[in-house]
Amino acid sequence: MAMQSVQKFVEEVRALYAADNDPADIWPRAKDPMARLLADPELAASSKDWPVSDHENLLFYEDPDYGFVVNGLIKDPGRKTRIHDHAHIWVLYGVLTGSEDIVRYDRIDDRSVPDRADIRQTACDPVAPGAMDIVEPYAIHAEVAGDAGSVAVIMRSAKPGGFNQGRYDPETGRYWESPGVTQIPWPLA
Numbered sequence: 001m002a003m004q005s006v007q008k009f010v011e012e013v014r015a016l017y018a019a020d021n022d023p024a025d026i027w028p029r030a031k032d033p034m035a036r037l038l039a040d041p042e043l044a045a046s047s048k049d050w051p052v053s054d055h056e057n058l059l060f061y062e063d064p065d066y067g068f069v070v071n072g073l074i075k076d077p078g079r080k081t082r083i084h085d086h087a088h089i090w091v092l093y094g095v096l097t098g099s100e101d102i103v104r105y106d107r108i109d110d111r112s113v114p115d116r117a118d119i120r121q122t123a124c125d126p127v128a129p130g131a132m133d134i135v136e137p138y139a140i141h142a143e144v145a146g147d148a149g150s151v152a153v154i155m156r157s158a159k160p161g162g163f164n165q166g167r168y169d170p171e172t173g174r175y176w177e178s179p180g181v182t183q184i185p186w187p188l189a
């Protein structure tokens with residue numbers, strides 16, 4: 001992890017953690033450092049060499065003390081994620097290049113039936129480079145990449161894979177859980 005802007009971002013986030021170890025406080029404060037990261041033309045240029053990921057994230061950095069990670073997610077044009085939540089973790093999602101729609105949902109059932117969740121779409125927000133989205137724990141959402149695809153840089157309060165996340169099928173009302181995206185170590189030059 002040598003890319004200067006990513007290094008600086010990590011240092012700024014570590015300083016936030018050192019002052020206050022609660023992601024609920026840190027995540028809003030991390031938007032300024034993330035905005036500077038997304039504005040780095042060198043990072044955007046280097047992202048042209050990053051591979052398209054399907055159910056995978058590039059792992060740029062994992063913090064040895066606080067456990068947060070910095071990921072890259074590259075989508076083909078029109079690629080749509082499954083509707084999901086991130087369980088208990090906090091996510092700061094930043095659009096580096098391309099465009100997407102971020103689709104949000106509310107859960108409207110009473111949670112009395114196992115394996116079932118009724119959801120309702122509440123928003124569909126078009127986003128462009130520089131846009132940031134704080135995804136709170138258990139927030140239900142999906143992303144749809146635009147005509148040119150998209151590249152996102154993502155900070156998560158914990159590395160996915162070691163815990164289950166919620167999955168939602170609005171057609172059938174089915175709810176199930178499975179581990180989050182596979183992490184592919186991707187040191188930045």
Ligand SMILES: [Fe+2]
Nearest residue numbers: 084086135141
């Ligand atoms: Fe997500």
